[in-house]
Amino acid sequence: MTNSYKSRTNLVHGGTRRSQYGELSEAIFLTQGFVYDTAEAAEARFVETGEDEYIYARYGNPTVAMFEDRIALLEGAEAAFATASGMAAVNAALFCQLKAGDHIVSSKALFGSCLYIIENLLPQFGIEVSFVEGTDLDQWRAAMRPDTKLAFLESMSNPTLEVIDIKAVAEIVHSVDAQLIVDNVFVTPVFQRSMELGADVVVYSATKHIDGQGRCLGGVVLGNKDFIRGPFEAYTKHTGGALSPFNAWVMLKSLETIDLRCRAQADSALIIAKALENHPKLSNVIFPGLASHPQYALVQKQMQAGGTVISIDLLQGKQAAFEFLNRLQIMLISNNLADAKSIATHPATTTHQRLTPEQRESLGISDGLVRLSIGLEDPDDLVADILNALN
Ligand SMILES: *Cc1c(COP(=O)(O)O)cnc(C)c1O
Numbered sequence: 001m002t003n004s005y006k007s008r009t010n011l012v013h014g015g016t017r018r019s020q021y022g023e024l025s026e027a028i029f030l031t032q033g034f035v036y037d038t039a040e041a042a043e044a045r046f047v048e049t050g051e052d053e054y055i056y057a058r059y060g061n062p063t064v065a066m067f068e069d070r071i072a073l074l075e076g077a078e079a080a081f082a083t084a085s086g087m088a089a090v091n092a093a094l095f096c097q098l099k100a101g102d103h104i105v106s107s108k109a110l111f112g113s114c115l116y117i118i119e120n121l122l123p124q125f126g127i128e129v130s131f132v133e134g135t136d137l138d139q140w141r142a143a144m145r146p147d148t149k150l151a152f153l154e155s156m157s158n159p160t161l162e163v164i165d166i167k168a169v170a171e172i173v174h175s176v177d178a179q180l181i182v183d184n185v186f187v188t189p190v191f192q193r194s195m196e197l198g199a200d201v202v203v204y205s206a207t208k209h210i211d212g213q214g215r216c217l218g219g220v221v222l223g224n225k226d227f228i229r230g231p232f233e234a235y236t237k238h239t240g241g242a243l244s245p246f247n248a249w250v251m252l253k254s255l256e257t258i259d260l261r262c263r264a265q266a267d268s269a270l271i272i273a274k275a276l277e278n279h280p281k282l283s284n285v286i287f288p289g290l291a292s293h294p295q296y297a298l299v300q301k302q303m304q305a306g307g308t309v310i311s312i313d314l315l316q317g318k319q320a321a322f323e324f325l326n327r328l329q330i331m332l333i334s335n336n337l338a339d340a341k342s343i344a345t346h347p348a349t350t351t352h353q354r355l356t357p358e359q360r361e362s363l364g365i366s367d368g369l370v371r372l373s374i375g376l377e378d379p380d381d382l383v384a385d386i387l388n389a390l391n
Pocket residue numbers: 085086087088090111113114154158183185186205206207208217218219
C-alpha cells in the first residue's frame with residue numbers, strides 16, 4: 001500500500017477503521033465471528049468476500065486488518081497478512097509455496113527455529129535445501145538451479161550481525177525465476193524497505209521491535225497482492241496461524257511509536273558501540289554502524305542506521321561472559337530482544353545451545369560472545385552499566 005503521506009504520519013493514522021461511535025483510539029474487535037442481516041447476505045459473503053467484509057477471525061478481523069494495513073504502508077508492500085508469531089509467519093511463507101521436488105537456497109546463519117524448519121522440516125517433505133554463506137555472492141550464484149523455487153535469508157544475522165546484500169542476492173535469485181524471502185527482524189521496517197531492494201516477500205516477528213515492549217507474540221508477512229491474497233492467505237486461513245485481535249491491537253498501537261523508538265535505540269546503540277570499541281577486555285565489538293564492521297559500506301547503502309543490537313566478544317570466554325552478565329545492574333539477562341528494556345544474552349549457552357560446537361564456531365558464536373539489545377534507557381547509564389560490569 002502507498003499514499004502520499006510520510007511514514008510517521010501513516011504509522012499514526014494508516015489503516016484506521018473507525019466505527020459508528022467515532023472512537024479516537026482504534027477499537028479492539030474482540031470477536032471470532034460476524035453476523036449477517038439475512039441468509040442471502042451470508043451466502044453472498046461466502047461467494048465473494050469484499051473489501052472490509054469478514055467471515056471468521058481465522059480468515060481476518062477488523063483490528064488485525066488495521067495492523068496489516070499500517071505495517072504494509074511502513075514497508076511499502078501491496079499487502080500484509082498477520083500471524084500468531086514470527087515463526088508462524090516464516091513457516092507459512094515457506095510451506096504455502098513449496099512442494100515435494102522443489103529446491104531452496106538459504107543463508108546458513110539463521111534464527112534457531114528458522115534453521116529447524118529449513119534444515120529439518122522441509123527435507124521431510126521432499127524439499128531439497130542448499131545452505132550458503134550469506135555474505136558470499138559467489139556461493140549464492142553457484143547454488144542456484146533451474147528447479148530452485150525460493151531463497152531465504154535474514155538480512156542481519158543473529159547474533160553476529162552480518163549484513164547481506166539484498167539487491168545483489170535478489171538479482172541472482174530472480175535470474176532463475178525464484179523468489180526471495182527476507183526475514184528482516186534485526187534491521188526493522190524502520191531502517192530498511194527490503195521490497196524496494198528486490199525482496200519478493202518480507203517476514204517479521206512482530207514480537208520484537210513492532211511490539212517493542214515485551215508483551216505479545218505476533219508476526220506478519222508482506223508481499224504483493226497476488227501472493228498474500230492467493231497462496232499465503234489460503235495456507236494460513238486453513239492451517240490456523242492467525243493473529244489474535246487483542247495482540248493485533250497491541251501491535252497496532254505500538255506502530256504509532258516504532259519510528260521514534262527504533263531511532264532512539266539505534267542512536268544509543270551507536271553511542272554504546274563507540275564507547276566499547278577497543279576495550280582491552282574485548283576481542284571484538286560487532287555493530288553495523290561502526291566503520292570497523294565488515295560490511296560497513298553495504299550498511300551505509302542499504303540501511304538507514306546500524307540497528308539496535310550490538311555483539312561483544314569477551315577475550316576470557318564463557319567465565320568472563322557470565323561474570324559480565326551477573327554484574328550488570330540495568331541490563332537484564334534474557335534471550336529476548338528489541339524491548340524498551342535493554343537485554344543481554346549469552347547465545348552459546350541459551351539461544352544457540354542446541355548447535356554443536358563446530359556449528360557455533362562456523363557461525364562465529366564463541367563462548368565469550370554476548371549479545372546486547374539496546375533499549376530506551378538513557379545511553380549514558382547503559383554505557384556506565386556495561387563498563388562497570390566489564391571492569
Ligand atoms: C524472534 C525471531 C523469529 C521468531 O519470532 P517469534 O515471534 O518468536 O515466533 C524469527 N526470525 C528472527 C530473525 C527472530 O529474531
